[in-house]
Amino acid sequence: MRAFSYEKAASPADAAAAAAKHPEAKFIAGGTNLLDLMKLQIETPAHLIDVNGVGLDKIEPTSEGGLRIGALVRNTALAADERVRRDYAVLSRALLAGASGQLRNRATTAGNLLQRTRCPYFYDTAQPCNKRQPGSGCSAIGGFSRQLAVVGVSDACIATHPSDMAVAMRVLDATVETVKADRSTRSIPVGELHRLPGKAPDLDTILDKGELITAVTLPKPVGGTQIYRKVRDRASYAFALISVAAIVQRDGSARIALGGVAPKPWRVGKAETEIGRGAKAATDALLADARPTHDNAFKLPLVERTLGAVLTQARG
Amino acid sequence: MPTPRELDMNRRDLMVVAGACAAFPATVTGTRAQPAPSGKPVLSEVSFSVNGQSYQLELDTRTTLLDALREHLHLTGTKKGCDHGQCGACTVLVDGQRINSCLTLAIMNPGAEVTTIEGLGGVENLHPMQAAFVKHDGFQCGYCTPGQICSGVAVLDEIKAGVPSHVSADLTGAMAVTEAEIRERMSGNICRCGAYSNIVEAMTEVAGRRA
Numbered sequence: 001m002r003a004f005s006y007e008k009a010a011s012p013a014d015a016a017a018a019a020a021k022h023p024e025a026k027f028i029a030g031g032t033n034l035l036d037l038m039k040l041q042i043e044t045p046a047h048l049i050d051v052n053g054v055g056l057d058k059i060e061p062t063s064e065g066g067l068r069i070g071a072l073v074r075n076t077a078l079a080a081d082e083r084v085r086r087d088y089a090v091l092s093r094a095l096l097a098g099a100s101g102q103l104r105n106r107a108t109t110a111g112n113l114l115q116r117t118r119c120p121y122f123y124d125t126a127q128p129c130n131k132r133q134p135g136s137g138c139s140a141i142g143g144f145s146r147q148l149a150v151v152g153v154s155d156a157c158i159a160t161h162p163s164d165m166a167v168a169m170r171v172l173d174a175t176v177e178t179v180k181a182d183r184s185t186r187s188i189p190v191g192e193l194h195r196l197p198g199k200a201p202d203l204d205t206i207l208d209k210g211e212l213i214t215a216v217t218l219p220k221p222v223g224g225t226q227i228y229r230k231v232r233d234r235a236s237y238a239f240a241l242i243s244v245a246a247i248v249q250r251d252g253s254a255r256i257a258l259g260g261v262a263p264k265p266w267r268v269g270k271a272e273t274e275i276g277r278g279a280k281a282a283t284d285a286l287l288a289d290a291r292p293t294h295d296n297a298f299k300l301p302l303v304e305r306t307l308g309a310v311l312t313q314a315r316g
Numbered sequence: 317m318p319t320p321r322e323l324d325m326n327r328r329d330l331m332v333v334a335g336a337c338a339a340f341p342a343t344v345t346g347t348r349a350q351p352a353p354s355g356k357p358v359l360s361e362v363s364f365s366v367n368g369q370s371y372q373l374e375l376d377t378r379t380t381l382l383d384a385l386r387e388h389l390h391l392t393g394t395k396k397g398c399d400h401g402q403c404g405a406c407t408v409l410v411d412g413q414r415i416n417s418c419l420t421l422a423i424m425n426p427g428a429e430v431t432t433i434e435g436l437g438g439v440e441n442l443h444p445m446q447a448a449f450v451k452h453d454g455f456q457c458g459y460c461t462p463g464q465i466c467s468g469v470a471v472l473d474e475i476k477a478g479v480p481s482h483v484s485a486d487l488t489g490a491m492a493v494t495e496a497e498i499r500e501r502m503s504g505n506i507c508r509c510g511a512y513s514n515i516v517e518a519m520t521e522v523a524g525r526r527a
Contacts, residue, residue, distance in 0.1 A: 001378040003355030006423060032419045035380070036400050041351045048377070050424055076413075080479045085487045096482040100504020101471065103401060105413045106420065125351070236482065236503035 002044040008053050012179050012214050015051050019210030020181035022047040027212060029072055030106040032099075033115040040125060042116075042132055056214055059083070065220035068177075071110035071213045075099070075165065078109060087221035090245050093228035094168035094259075100237050110213035113166055113176065113193065116204065117159035117263075118239055119148060130156045131201040138201075141293070147239065150292040150299050152262035157201030158293070161194055161264050162239050168228055170265035171245040171257040175217045181210035190216070194264035201263075224249045225314040229306055230259070242299050244306050248314035252276055256307065258286060261299055279308035350399070353378065364428040366391065367435030375422050382406045384422035385432060393433035393462045397506075404505035407463035407470075408432050414470035416504075433462035436469065444525060445469050448518035456509035464505045468519050471501045475523075493523040 009015035019025055026045035028034055029052060037043040056070035059081050067083060078084060079095035099107060116122065121129045121139040128137035140148050140158050149160045174190040193205050207213075230243040240260035248254040254275045258266040271285035283304040290300060363372045366389060373388055382399075385391045385408070394417060397405030401419040408417045409431040437443035445465050448454070455461040475491045483500040484491060491497070498516050507515070 001350075001353055003353070003357050004377055005358050006360055006377045006421075028421075028424070030419075031421065031424065032401055032416070035419050035421065039350050039399065041354075052424060076474075076479060080477075082488075085480065089487055092480065092487055093482075096480060096484075100404065101474065101501050102404060102407055102414050102416045102467065102504045103419075106415050236500050 001038050002041060002046070004045055004048050006048045006050065008050045010053060012051075012054050012056065012212060013183055015049055015054055015212050016179050016181050016183055016210065018049045019212070022049070023209065025049050025210070027051050029108040030074070030111045032103050032107045033111065037116065040123065042123065042125060051212065062217060066218045069109050069216045069218065071108060071215055073109045075104035075107045075109070075112060076101070078165075079104070088168075088172060088218060088226070090171060090226035090228050090247060091165065091168040091218075093226070094164040094230075094243075094245060097228060097230040097240075097243070098164035109165075109216055112163055113169075113190070113213065113216070114205065114207075115163060118162045119159040120144065122159060131159055131197070131204075134200070134202045145293040145295040147241065147260075148293070148296055149262050150296055151266060151287050151290045152196045152264065153291055154197045154199065154201070156199055157197035157263070159197070159201065159263060160260055161204075161262070163265070164228070164230060164240065164243060164259055166190065166194075167243055167245045167257050167259035167265040169216060169218075170267050171247055171255045172218055172222075174219075176213055177215040177217060178207065178211050178213050180208055180212075185214075187217075191265070191267060197263055222247060222249075224254075227310050227314060229310050229313075231302060231306055242302050242306060244303070244310050246307075246310045246314060248311065252315075254311070254314070256282060256286070258303060261287070261303065275311075279304050279311055283307055360423045362423045362426050364422075364425050364430060366430045367432060373422065377421065377423060379422045380418050381408070381410075381420045381422045381425055381430070382417035385417065385430070391432050391434055395459055395462055397460065397463075402506070403460070403463075404467060405460050405463040407466045407505065409466055409470060412470075412473070414467050431466070433465060436465065443469070444522050445518070448522045449515070452514045452518040452521065453511070454515040454518040455507070455511050460505060460507045460509075464502070464507065464515055467502060467505045468515070468522070471498065472519065472523050474501065493520065495520070 024046035028048045028050050057072040058070050060068045062068050075095050079092045085092050121127050122132050127139040130138050148158045169190045176188045176193050179185050224247040227246045230240045232238040232240055243259035245257045268286050271282045274281040274285045357376045359374050360377050361374050385394050395405040397403035399418045401416040406417040407414050410428050437446050445468050475493055478491050480487050481500050483496045495516055498519050
């Protein structure tokens with residue numbers, strides 16, 4: 001690790017002020033992703049702002065009948081919350097499909113959204129990677145790309161966003177609340193939080209430097225049958241090859257989001273109008289612009305079959 | 317004797333395999349050496365308790381809880397396996413919850429109550445989970461065992477507290493100690509000797525005794 005100075009923030013405003021003062025700073029909460037990357041010197045912050053003491057660790061009802069999840073609520077606590085289990089089952093299921101018990105006990109809601117890709121070339125500092133070192137090239141294109149993205153990719157990057165939780169939040173139409181270094185606040189639909197790589201894959205999200213996520217808000221429960229189906233190389237503790245988050249209503253209408261196929265949770269409006277025509281029509285709409293590699297082309301039929309299985313389960 | 321042609325083929329196959337291994341599993345399993353520490357160390361103070369005893373330490377900010385336990389407090393029961401949160405050998409209990417001690421900085425844990433394998437029990441007073449691991453041969457080389465036992469103790473508490481898992485059929489119902497539940501919840505603890513089935517037996521026995 002590179003040496004760094006460290007401070008504990010006492011409030012979100014305090015954290016924002018500290019970020020304004022230290023342009024090379026990173027916020028740290030659970031640390032389960034950032035410390036891993038700091039050990040490999042993929043992340044080299046000169047200053048850490050520990051936000052574990054700023055509050056933001058509650059799940060509270062909103063006046064609109066939804067839930068406001070504090071940024072520091074741990075993944076285990078969120079998955080086990082009775083309201084989430086009852087009204088937002090797809091979110092509990094997605095959280096429980098990710099990582100291990102030890103990691104979920106520390107990983108936070110905001111940190112989960114902001115975790116970085118697990119592309120092997122991003123982790124391998126001996127090889128070019130445009131996300132790690134802008135302009136150095138992409139080793140994954142033409143490399144070992146079995147795990148990587150098939151849609152939303154660019155000539156500069158084919159990394160996936162690895163979160164399961166974010167896929168469920170996308171299908172639930174969650175909103176991300178932030179505070180900036182100048183103390184202004186904003187609300188961002190979770191579908192707009194993550195960027196597509198384009199020519200600047202080093203920028204994962206639209207957040208400004210020093211902008212802190214304070215909460216994620218879920219709208220009023222929408223009911224329906226909620227399913228999160230994750231397909232991976234082993235039964236537990238592995239990242240998704242692909243995943244499907246679905247909320248299927250009795251009238252056959254459905255919301256669908258995919259994980260493991262794109263640089264962000266992947267949801268396409270047209271797929272949801274096509275859902276009545278079956279899994280193939282919906283998959284065609286979801287992956288219309290897919291640019292798979294030789295190694296990961298299997299993800300296209302895998303999405304169709306998994307979506308088919310999810311729809312059958314929901315209607316069964 | 318293999319013919320030169322066969323040798324040639326074998327070497328090429330080997331290189332393809334070696335290349336793939338270098339590109340993928342090395343990163344995924346975290347086996348690559350970490351770069352040397354760099355920069356002028358910054359020191360910071362932290363106080364927490366370990367196994368009921370209070371400590372005040374002045375540490376390099378980079379010190380993980382795992383390194384604080386092993387290198388500074390000489391509690392070497394907690395093991396360093398991958399040092400990247402992938403193997404679970406470093407699992408300890410912090411305020412009653414299991415975590416990977418390699419993925420938290422010591423200074424991020426002021427006031428914490430840490431329990432390591434040494435705090436669960438010793439030779440003269442084995443914790444029931446330690447005794448069950450001995451009885452059921454829940455290990456071979458023993459390197460992952462402190463992490464397995466700390467995790468195992470926490471898993472039974474999590475089930476008792478009603479925390480659901482990926483394999484729980486009913487999210488809102490009561491949680492039960494089944495083999496499938498134990499295997500899923502213990503997936504963050506890797507055992508390369510393959511003692512898994514005996515670990516399940518040990519945990520099942522302890523859960524039964526508790527109930």
